[in-house]
Each structure stands twice: as C-alpha cells, then as structure tokens.
Amino acid sequence: MAIKFELIKEAKDSKARLGKLYTPHGVIETPIFMPVGTRATVKAMTPEEVKDLGAQIILSNTYHLYLRPGHKLVEEAGGLHKFMNWDGPILTDSGCFQVFSLGDLRKIKEEGVEFRSHIDGSKHFISPEKSIEIQNSLGSDIMMCFDECTPYPATYEYAKHSMERTTRWAKRCKEYHKNWDKQGLFGIVQGGMYKDLRAQSAKELVELDFPGYAIGGLSVGEPKELMCEMLDFTTPLLPKDKPRYNMGVGSPDYLFESVIRGIDMADCVLPTRIARNGTAMTSQGKVVIRNAKYSKDFTKLDSECDCYTCRNYSKAYIRHLFNVDEILGSRLTTIHNLYFLIKLMENIREAIRQDRLLEYRDEFYEKYGYNDK
Numbered sequence: 001m002a003i004k005f006e007l008i009k010e011a012k013d014s015k016a017r018l019g020k021l022y023t024p025h026g027v028i029e030t031p032i033f034m035p036v037g038t039r040a041t042v043k044a045m046t047p048e049e050v051k052d053l054g055a056q057i058i059l060s061n062t063y064h065l066y067l068r069p070g071h072k073l074v075e076e077a078g079g080l081h082k083f084m085n086w087d088g089p090i091l092t093d094s095g096c097f098q099v100f101s102l103g104d105l106r107k108i109k110e111e112g113v114e115f116r117s118h119i120d121g122s123k124h125f126i127s128p129e130k131s132i133e134i135q136n137s138l139g140s141d142i143m144m145c146f147d148e149c150t151p152y153p154a155t156y157e158y159a160k161h162s163m164e165r166t167t168r169w170a171k172r173c174k175e176y177h178k179n180w181d182k183q184g185l186f187g188i189v190q191g192g193m194y195k196d197l198r199a200q201s202a203k204e205l206v207e208l209d210f211p212g213y214a215i216g217g218l219s220v221g222e223p224k225e226l227m228c229e230m231l232d233f234t235t236p237l238l239p240k241d242k243p244r245y246n247m248g249v250g251s252p253d254y255l256f257e258s259v260i261r262g263i264d265m266a267d268c269v270l271p272t273r274i275a276r277n278g279t280a281m282t283s284q285g286k287v288v289i290r291n292a293k294y295s296k297d298f299t300k301l302d303s304e305c306d307c308y309t310c311r312n313y314s315k316a317y318i319r320h321l322f323n324v325d326e327i328l329g330s331r332l333t334t335i336h337n338l339y340f341l342i343k344l345m346e347n348i349r350e351a352i353r354q355d356r357l358l359e360y361r362d363e364f365y366e367k368y369g370y371n372d373k
C-alpha cells in the first residue's frame with residue numbers, strides 16, 4: 001500500500017489523535033499543517049527553507065500546474081519533486097476547487113467540468129480520469145479525487161445532486177487510478193451543510209476503501225460553528241485507522257477546533273498570503289507589521305519565537321522593508337508565519353501526548369486574544 005496510516009494515540013479529553021502517515025517520500029507525524037505551494041513553490045521560500053522550518057509535506061494544485069507549465073512538461077522534468085527540488089511528500093488537490101473559484105464560464109456535466117482558463121480564457125475540459133492522469137504526471141504522493149466543492153449556501157437538492165455526482169466521480173477516479181497504486185488517492189466527503197447528505201457521502205466513499213478521506217465543502221464562507229458542527233458529525237463516520245483531512249484550514253483557532261474534532265491534516269494559504277500583505281501570526285495575536293506604529297519598535301517580531309526572523313530582525317526593520325516594498329519583508333514574515341503554525345502543530349501533538357489539548361487550547365486562545373470580545 002503506497003499510503004499507510006498508523007493510529008498511535010486517541011486523546012482522552014477530545015476526539016484528537018496522534019498518528020503517523022507513511023508515504024513514498026517519507027513519514028509524516030499527525031496532526032499536521034501542510035504549507036501550500038500552489039504553482040510548485042511555497043511562495044518566497046526555497047525548499048531548503050521550508051524543510052528547515054520543519055514542514056513535513058507540502059501541497060500543490062493540479063489546476064494551476066495543468067495550465068502552467070503543463071503536467072506533461074513537469075513529467076518530462078522528472079515529476080514535481082525533481083522539478084521543484086522538494087524530496088518530501090507532496091499532496092495535490094484535484095483541481096476542482098480552483099476550477100470553481102478561479103476558472104470562468106464553467107459548465108459541470110456528468111462527464112466532467114468544462115471551463116475557461118483564468119489566465120487566457122482558453123477552453124478546457126477536466127474529467128475525473130483527466131485529473132488522475134494529471135496528478136500521476138505530477139507524481140504526487142497523495143492525490144485527491146475529482147470532486148465538486150459544493151458552494152455555501154446550497155439548497156438541499158443542489159447539495160444532494162452535487163454530492164451524488166462527486167461519489168460517482170470518486171468511483172471513476174478509483175477505477176482509473178488502479179493503474180498507479182504507488183500514489184495514494186484520498187476520497188473527499190461532500191454533502192453541503194446537511195448531515196444526512198454528509199452521512200451518505202461518507203458511507204459511499206468508505207465503501208470504496210480509500211487510504212484517507214478529506215472533508216470537503218468546508219471553509220467556503222460558512223460560520224465557524226457550522227464547520228465545527230459538520231466536523232463533529234462527519235469525522236466519527238470515517239474509519240479510525242485512516243487519516244482525515246480538513247481542506248483549506250490554516251488559522252490557529254480553525255486548526256485547534258479541527259484537531260479536537262478528529263482531524264489529522266490541514267492545509268491553507270493563509271500564513272503565506274497574509275505574510276506577503278505584512279501581517280504576522282504571533283504568540284500575542286496578529287501583528288500588522290507594515291503598520292507605522294512599529295517604525296521605532298526595535299523588539300523582535302514575537303517575543304516567544306526562535307525562528308530565523310525573530311532571532312535576527314526587529315519589528316522596525318521588517319516594517320521598513322514593507323514600507324519601501326522590499327521583497328525581503330515578505331520572505332522574513334513568511335518564514336515566521338510558517339514556523340509559527342508548524343510549531344503550533346508540534347505543541348498540539350505534545351499536548352495530545354500529555355492529554356491536555358483542551359487546556360493548551362484555552363491557554364493559547366487567551367494569549368492570542370481569541371477570547372477578547
């Protein structure tokens with residue numbers, strides 16, 4: 001089996017778990033946060049820097065790489081690992097979410113999705129089989145089934161129709177993928193915000209026996225409480241001995257609430273995206289470092305952080321870099337934000353080991369300012 005999950009411990013105070021995910025490019029300790037490298041790069045970082053920060057696995061996007069430089073070119077280059085010089089595990093999203101959020105004039109048919117490229121308006125068609133073929137050319141360790149990320153809000157009828165088509169697409173992905181079983185293929189649970197549809201989706205996908213399951217259709221604009229409710233309901237329907245992946249999650253509170261509800265994997269562009277806009281996640285909460293109020297603040301970005309940025313530069317210097325639009329500002333803040341989340345997940349794993357995750361969450365929320373009303 002290309003992908004194997006070992007459940008190491010189940011928390012006493014929540015549904016959190018500790019696990020190990022074995023992939024062709026290495027073992028991943030879960031729960032894990034996956035930095036996003038959409039177009040074969042974690043923006044502003046070299047792969048060595050991403051590795052030094054402690055990242056164990058990164059995510060890339062099928063849709064983007066299919067459009068540019070093309071999956072066949074990446075295959076000719078020897079695959080994504082070689083092309084981007086990253087020798088750790090890679091997970092590729094199936095492309096559908098990007099097609100829906102970036103592509104234009106899209107038409108969803110039983111056969112697949114017709115869309116216009118967001119780059120040059122050219123017409124394209126991706127089917128479940130095509131998505132698997134692209135991901136195979138990229139050579140990712142974990143592929144995602146081609147699905148429809150049901151929009152929020154959606155009517156019950158739409159969510160049901162969309163989820164049932166996603167299941168049929170998953171069957172086609174599984175059928176087509178069997179030629180390349182060295183790479184793992186995860187199913188994606190849909191069903192909108194309707195529990196009976198989520199249960200039907202989970203049941204049908206579990207019957208297809210994937211090595212891991214994502215809970216899709218979340219972090220699409222719904223209130224946090226609703227995401228938590230769907231997680232609470234859905235994770236227990238999935239096999240305990242398989243990893244569960246909450247897609248598109250990456251702020252500290254969403255990571256805590258996901259892990260507490262039995263999630264093992266998460267990915268998000270948030271830490272790298274806000275870094276480039278001059279915002280840092282710190283132990284004392286968010287710091288908008290580009291703000292003039294830091295122009296003479298010669299203290300380190302985060303008093304409790306030992307990352308390269310916090311060891312060598314002051315808030316004043318980083319604020320200066322943003323003020324004069326220097327690239328180094330984005331780089332230094334990206335280094336810190338990625339380290340902050342990777343370190344947070346390390347602390348979360350340790351808290352699970354010590355059966356004190358809920359306590360740790362409350363301490364963290366207090367300091368980060370989540371409890372400030």
Ligand SMILES: CNc1nc2cc3nc[nH]c(=O)c3cc2[nH]1
Nearest residue numbers: 097149216217218219220247248
């Ligand atoms: C940023 N939020 C978010 N990123 C997502 C990516 C996804 N990919 C495939 N399928 C999904 O349902 C899905 C949902 C997502 N929500």
Ligand SMILES: [Zn+2]
Nearest residue numbers: 305307310336
């Ligand atoms: Zn730092």
